[in-house]
Amino acid sequence: MPGDRLTGALCALGAYALWGVLPLYFVLLEPTGPWEVVAWRILLSLLLYAVLIALPGRWRRLRGILRQPRLVVATAVAGVLIYVNWQIFVIATFTGHVIQMSLGYFINPIVTVMLGVLVLRERLRPLQWVAVALAVLATLVLVLGYGVFPWLALGVAFSFGFYGLVKKTIGADVDVTSGLTLESLWLAPLAIAQLVAVALTTGLTFGSAGPGHAALLAMAGVVTAAPLMLFAAGARRVPLVVLGIAQFITPTTQLLIGVVILDEPMPPERWAGFAIVWLALAVFTTDAVTASRRRAPDVAPGPPIRQE
Template sequence: MTGRPAARLSGAAYAVGAYVLWGFLPLYFVLLEPTGPWEVVAWRILLSLAFYLMLIPIVGGGARLRAVLASRRLVAWTGVAGLLIFVNWTVFVLAALTGHVIEMSLGYFINPIVTVLLGVFVLRERLRRLQWTAVGLAGLATLVIVVGYGAVPWLAFAVAFSFGFYSLVKRHIGPAVDVTSGLVMESLWLAPVAIAQLVVVAMTTGLTIVSAGTGHGVLLALAGVVTAAPLMLFAAGARRVPLTVLGIAQFVTPTMQLVIGVWVLDEPMPPERWAGFAIVWVALIVFTVDSVMARRRVLTPTVSLTRQE
């Protein structure tokens, strides 16, 4: 019994560490200027692939990776996952380098709501009342932002839906693909795209990894570790803590991004945006309360049976 609380505590620490690192990512990408988004994404793909390939023998994942490669279905699904995470990464970097970090944070705030909607329309899941309330509030928040700000938050939608569909694909694949093998396969699918991007950048503006100085080159070379480290921490945390803990902890990332966008990068935050975000936060509170209550209802019979025994 003593090991379980310790494992949950360490798992929560791993998960929070992952979300904190993701929260700081916009600052890292801003530091990479004058490197453009296409070069950043390309190096992120190739360098993270190199990191994962070095990790495979360390974690003993060779047999699991070969098993995935032997299945055409799993190979195809990892390709779909790779495409979705490519969209997510590209939008993320574009937002960070074009002064739209606040809008990107909105995308990650509404991502849990998007995931719920995908469950309804794709998996035919049924929502509880409080979940529908949260969805309605998220829709109202979006409407407030669109009307007040005068623009549709396309970057936020792109971030939320690309990661939502990515999570859906990962759920569909399930335990058949372990974390490291999945990341290797997704990066392998994207490697030709990344190489093509680097060729185009080299022929047009030139590669900043060699032209912007040694310090900048080293900073850009860290893109693989910066990409892989939070994913590894998240995977370690997800195995040790309940989904409700992960669901609550995930709001660390967009909160940090919002703070960075407003008070560090000095992006505009007019009253209508604050109003929209306030409604989103209410929606997330409703969503989180419902998740906690639902989990307690599931666990209560188990606890009662254990006591009777």
């Protein structure tokens, strides 16, 4: 129904907008370091998911997943990959590399397509090959012209690309809440170890930087889960090709935050690299829209669920 699609579109836009402004939230958490931030994010998210799992019917689904070793291993691998993605994301924010991080999310759809070819033996259409070639060219321009290899951008793109690949292999066997709960559960020992390491070195900041800071840090679980829930609500109501196009709201917002608010450098060489990336995305999006119109109206490949 039109009203249902409007609700779905608003939910999806809300999710992408929240992901886009996440760098500002992490900046507000200073003097907390990136290792402590990610550790609290994992543990507080797990606490929130535990509440959701307690709702009627969900615990039974979780137990069914735990009886299948293949799914248990898959959720553990997904947890490791999203941990890498989160850690790079927060480190990039704390070290003044939000613009480079936005580049990673710009090229993530193209990385996902490349992984489909290399791992799943999928075939690329001609325009998709053009988009991949332009993305490679953009990376070379950024490396040669700017003098720095964009490892943070590629780390974000490939960690989330492989995460999406794992989620694709799991498919509908694992529901959203159970999957997020298990991913956080497997990461909990690592999060506890990180907190212990931080406590023994620089010292924990939770509760030591004032009540306002403590309240912000305590929101890490909600900040992580809220856009995921909005995205899940939107994905059920709108065509996936719409989600595929709308996802560029996130890196665009991050780019604007890096340039306008955080005043990160944007020399001509970097603008040139981004311009080639945007050209690649225009080609990629045109191909995706054209391909979706050849199929059923509401069936088109879309991006995996984000978990920044």
